[in-house]
Amino acid sequence: MTARGFGWWGRRRGAALDIGLGVLSALECAGEGIGFAEASHAPGAVGALFGLAAGSTLVLRRRWPIAVVLVSIAVTPAEMGYLMAVVGLYTLAASDVPRRITTVLAGMSLAAVLLVTFVRLRQDVAAADFDPGSWYVPLVSVFMSVGLTAPPVLLGLYIGARRRLMESLRERADSLEQELSLLADQAEQRAQLARTEERTRIAREMHDVVAHRVSLMVVHAAALQAVAPKDPQKAVRNAALVGEMGRQALTELREMLGVLRAEPVPPAAVRPPAGSPAAPPAGRPPAETPAASPAAPVPEDGPGPGLGGVEELVEQSRAAGTAVELLVQGEARAYAPDVEQTAYRVVQEALTNVHKHAAGATVVVRLAHRDEEVAMQVENGPCDAAAATDARLPSGGNGLLGMRERVTALGGVFVSGPTDEGGFRVSAVLPAGR
Template sequence: MTTTGESVESGARGAPGGPWWWARRRSMVLDVLIALASVVECVFEGLDFAGEAGIPSGAGVSLGVIVGSVLVLRRRWPIAVVLVSIAASAASMGVLLTVIGLYTMAASGLPRRVTGVLSGMSITGTLIVTVVRFQRDMAKDGYHPPFWVAALVAVLMAVGITVPPTLSGLYVGARRRLVESLRERADGLERELSLLADRAEERAEWARNEERTRIAREMHDVVAHRVSLMVVHAAALQAVALKDPQKASKNAALVGDMGRQALTELRQMLGVLRSHEGQGTGRSAGAADPLPLASVAAAASAASSSASAARAGAAAPSGSSASDAATAAGRGIDASAPPRLRDEAIGGPCLEELEALIEQSRAAGMVVDLLVEGAEQTYAAMVETTAYRVVQEGLTNVHKHAPGAETRVRLARRLGEVAVLVENGPSDRAVADAGLPSGGNGLVGMRERVASLGGGFVSGPTDAGGFRVSAVLPDQAARREQAARAEREATAEQAARPDQAASSNEAARSEEAVPSEQAVRAEQDGRSDEAARFGQPAASEQAAPLPTKPVADSLKGRGPAA
């Protein structure tokens, strides 16, 4: 019986060949069978009513057929079926019609007050008809029972016919609506999960693209410089091969060293990538964790330090080892550890290796001056690595776009930040161009690196016909340490002078410790302005925005392009 009382909405599709309110063929067959049973019942009751009322039997049969067949419409018009059953109760017919009609009405989802009113009308009609018929039938047999007996029989009859189907219909309707709501909720959750899966796939694709970009940037930083120097030394080797065999031999050795260093860098970076892939496969067959950038940076660090060691083998081996040991000691790392592990712990090339980097460019024929300002101090590993990469990219661009240009590198160590500048003059027309290609990605990668640390980066041509690259990098760890030191000093001063108001100092320290978002943005914009002014000889000389590719081609004789 659960198929009866189905909602009108569920029958909108219709059964083939039947009225549209029948959702399924089974429901149509069930309704027709119930209607036939009701017609048979009403026909017999119509004959009895015709005999009692003194009307033709055909009229009673017709009335029974009409009343009984109303059940066919119970799904479409449940209220009309109940009203017909109430009216038919006056003729003592339609018990099945009343039961099925009340059940369908209660299960159809009509307002409770409508169901209650129609159920009350059905009970009232059944009570009246039952009392009258009971007293009349008892009088025919010569019995005259008390009125309360007739009333009791009528109440039992009315309650038995009306209440069970109504309660059953209410239960089935509530259960059906609950199932529908759960189904809709499940469908909604499925759609939401599908949407979340799509978004997760988009985020994963974005993360993969971001990781590819970072790996490409790392490979550009650690390999492009070496390859550029190899090309420069190869050109010099070709120029002096017959004139100065000793210098040609030296240049050939330098080319070999640079090539081996580049291969070492590539091998170490690929080793990091493959080892991470093997660990991910062994951990979970379906897992695809993104490669941490720190691993790539560690590989770059190992390659850079290995290059420094190889170069020092021909120039100053003891000085390089002392520099690595000093760097490791300055960062709290055991200097007796293997070089690769020590370099991975350090996290990348540091500022102490700038002199070696500049010596490589000097060996390739570049005139480079290094100016260091400020007391020697140690910054965070990523800060020093980024500053090193900025100088490296600036020197690489000079090799590419301004051969023979005089270059100056400036390093300013400050409390809580470090600033670097690479500026070159116009290229020397007498020096042959090495013909190094440029993809225009180096300065873009440097800008991304500096921005990720909250610093400012500016690059562009100068009025003298050269090119300038400058960056200001904050050291958040040093600033936090400085703030903690200032807080300790303020606490000690407050303890020494207890008469001072503690609340004002606490408020001032909290304001300094928790800057607003506008203050952070203003500070980063200020670093960009400072990077633009850093190293300018005149106030009229302003840093230009990042040149486009055509501008880069036009600056071939002036200085490095993007």
């Protein structure tokens, strides 16, 4: 017994079949050997032993098919081993033995049977009392030799080709299964990566939307606490500003969550007819949808805040008590929506960082409209340490990272770092992308 099966056979059934065929072949050759020994004036026991030894080689047909066929050819002159010859030729043709060897051995077996049959028929015809004609012996010899050789060889070739085809199909099926499994794993990895990127994008958008206004609210609240005992009227104005900014932050947050919860709607279901008064401008959603608000946070591939809102950001920071100067170079023009939104978010986050970490510092916001790009820079001077301590604004440490991701995703350049005067500078350059 081996790990594969029984002996060199793959299964017990194959071993039982070959052993059974070997026994039948040995008995056949033993009987024919006795007749051959008596015709040769030799002891019958010698012929029987010779036939048993020759016929039992059929057991080895799966392991050594060439040897079995050679033995069958060798005993053909003794007119024995017909079963061994037929089964051996079939096994040889069905195996992986090169076709040249199969052809040569099949030809040798055909020639041996033809010669033996021809000689035996001539002897029988000569001993008979009638003359069948000169054509009888050659024709019958050819029919018998071809009948004993051609069918097993052709059947073996067919079975061998079919077996190889099935193995090829099985290997191809296994290969396809492995490829499908690999594709499924890759699809799962892509889906996981897409989910991770979407969570990162949503977190960045929420940060940009809420952090700026909440920072301004904290700054105004600190100012309100400072001026309330001295100037009640100014305290009232600051309180109104805090309330307004809080409402704006809640509105933007609600609109962001509404976009995230919204079910996908086919475009045909929401597109008004051509020429309808309710039809929005090309590239913008209907006015009644939450995404129509200029400050509504929507996915980055849709319309959103742009460079036109930078002046409003500056005014809000000025209202919070920060000295902000806005400098614009070049002629303002429209850019691609993602470029506009990214530029807006960079300025917004830079001003938010000023409120968090450099309260009381003067700020200069520069916008430069160039031929193939738009550049922005937010630079603040040294901060008022006491004011920065009073603000006590927490920081998650992701603001600069989010700005860099946004800019580099569009093929732009982002640089940030401290200045020689003790301040901080944030610079970004984006391709125009009209």
